[in-house]
Amino acid sequence: MITIKDKTFVPFIPADAIQERIQELAKQINQEYADKRPLIVVVLNGAFLFAADLAKQLTIACEITFIRVASYAATESSGQLKQILGLNESIEGRDLIVVEDIVDTGFTLHEVCKQLRDKQPASLTIATLLFKPTALKEPLDLHYVGFEIENRFVVGYGLDYDGLGRNTQDIFVLA
Numbered sequence: 633m634i635t636i637k638d639k640t641f642v643p644f645i646p647a648d649a650i651q652e653r654i655q656e657l658a659k660q661i662n663q664e665y666a667d668k669r670p671l672i673v674v675v676l677n678g679a680f681l682f683a684a685d686l687a688k689q690l691t692i693a694c695e696i697t698f699i700r701v702a703s704y705a706a707t708e709s710s711g712q713l714k715q716i717l718g719l720n721e722s723i724e725g726r727d728l729i730v731v732e733d734i735v736d737t738g739f740t741l742h743e744v745c746k747q748l749r750d751k752q753p754a755s756l757t758i759a760t761l762l763f764k765p766t767a768l769k770e771p772l773d774l775h776y777v778g779f780e781i782e783n784r785f786v787v788g789y790g791l792d793y794d795g796l797g798r799n800t801q802d803i804f805v806l807a
């Protein structure tokens with residue numbers, strides 16, 4: 633059990649299960665990208681540990697880059713817009729693997745993938761460590777999924793609660 637600020641979290645996915653699943657995902661990527669040289673696009677901050685552990689298991693030639701997604705309200709009525717920050721290289725003609733920590737409603741990745749596709753990559757697949765299928769509101773083709781989980785709030789292994797809790801080896805769920 634861990635406490636972060638006012639909330640209590642209980643163990644959910646232990647470190648060894650996470651690492652085992654990452655090995656399986658890496659094996660699949662190594663096979664499917666054996667004759668390619670993908671550009672791995674890591675969505676910060678949440679995916680930093682997942683991406684690091686995944687990358688260490690990749691035996692293919694690949695490049696790794698990092699982006700952030702900034703949310704801002706353009707006007708009060710248009711809701712949240714999302715902007716990709718930090719993508720400096722050309723992705724035209726590249727095989728992209730977008731690495732995320734968690735897909736909840738899918739709004740973030742849906743918008744990110746739309747903006748990336750506008751720049752004409754050769755292909756784009758998504759690798760997410762966690763996926764909450766019952767929370768999904770935007771259609772998304774998730775090619776690599778670590779774990780499908782219930783619609784509950786999780787922290788740890790990169791995922792935060794109010795900026796805290798990213799630095800654990802296990803994943804915890806709100807009690």
Ligand code: 5GP
Nearest residue numbers: 734735736737738739740784785786791792
């Ligand atoms: P979406 O746009 O798919 O609804 O949500 C994407 C982002 O919301 C994730 O990248 C993550 O930052 C945050 N998020 C969604 N669900 C959770 C959760 O259960 N725990 C934490 N820590 N963040 C979450």
Ligand code: MG
Nearest residue numbers: 678732733734
């Ligand atoms: Mg994220």
Ligand code: MG
Nearest residue numbers: 678791792793
């Ligand atoms: Mg967060």
